[in-house]
Amino acid sequence: MPPTDASTDTGTSPTPHIGGGADDTLDLRLPEELIALFGEGTPTSVGVPSDAASAGGLLDAPAGWGPVTTSVGVFRLVPVRIERDLARITRWMNDPAVAAFWELSGPEAVTAAHLRPQLDGDGRSIPCLGVLDGIPMSYWEIYRADLDPLARHYPSRPHDTGIHLLVAGVADRGRGVGTTLLRAVSGLVLDHRPRCGRVIAEPDLRNTPSVSAFLSAGFRFQAEVDLPDKRAALMVRDRALRDLL
Template identity: 35%
Template sequence: MIQQETNAVITFRKVDFEKDAVMLHQWHHEPHVIPFWHQNLSFSQYAKHLKGLLTDRHQTLWIGMMNGEEISYWETYWAKDDIIGRYYDAEPFDQGVHLLIGDTSYLGKGLAKPMLQNIMQQMFSDSRTARIVAEPDTRNAKMIHVFKKCGFVPQKELTLPDKQALFMICTREDFERRLTSDL
């Protein structure tokens, strides 16, 4: 999809272990990623972790691309089947999203918002999904700001096993309203 804000073609493809493991391992070792993802593991540990994620049927792993350049990593998941489903009244088709910009040359360029909007459109293309949830680390002010710009509304702080999180929800209506106000 061509994003008006960036005049760029944003696409997503599913993670392929053979093609992406080394790149994803490197991205998870970037200084801006480590505090929020905690996956600065050895390659063998990370490879085992990634293989586990790829066989987990409640989520899909994506590589986000800008004009064909691989720049980001995404996880979309069914919230009810995820740990977050224990912390709120999850509907059967609520989806959730995690993301990181891995390629450091793309940091600070305002790309997280259009990329998030793009994947949210993809998630909401499932007509059964009325809400998308996110639970960014409370210290990650930049991502919280991006989520708000895309229509997410903070609900409450949560203590999750791996972080102190701000639980946020975006309804289909809030997302569509936010998209049309950006035009």
């Protein structure tokens, strides 16, 4: 359960510590049978190649969700390939505004240690680049909140899907781009994950601009939650309220 304070509309970045540190997302170990149950017949776990895990399974194949046209351009999620993307993501993580929340500044080895457990895991968390009009400009983690340590801290439901976001470019911050993309990506989740009734986020409660961006993107504030490394605002976008907020 990484962070969720992405640099939405400010210089603050959101995902490094949604509640437990950079390597917390995958520390909740579940039996293969339970993972298969949550995946409703699509078991992916130990021994499954990372590309197969990210191609489907527990998160219904974000790689195949395709582009979405937004008011700021054509956007799509592209699953991370460490040999192609490591240097770029490391550079983003070393932006002081990002590092303040993600706490992943340092050499490439630090970023790689954050990415590899996701890429080599059972598919419950998929790191992606956000590509806007052909240009990589943000980092996302799409994850199963109900299978994440976050589920210990709120009343989770099967197939709850979480998002973490980092907007990399300073030029893309503070002008509504983060809000637009949060709405677009949460919409992609709801469009392509029919069993998911809610999209979850947990920005740091102190990050008022980030919380505001989620609210503007159709999320509602549900509760304050004490996570291992921060007090978070639990934000929820409900399928049932999608067209109303």
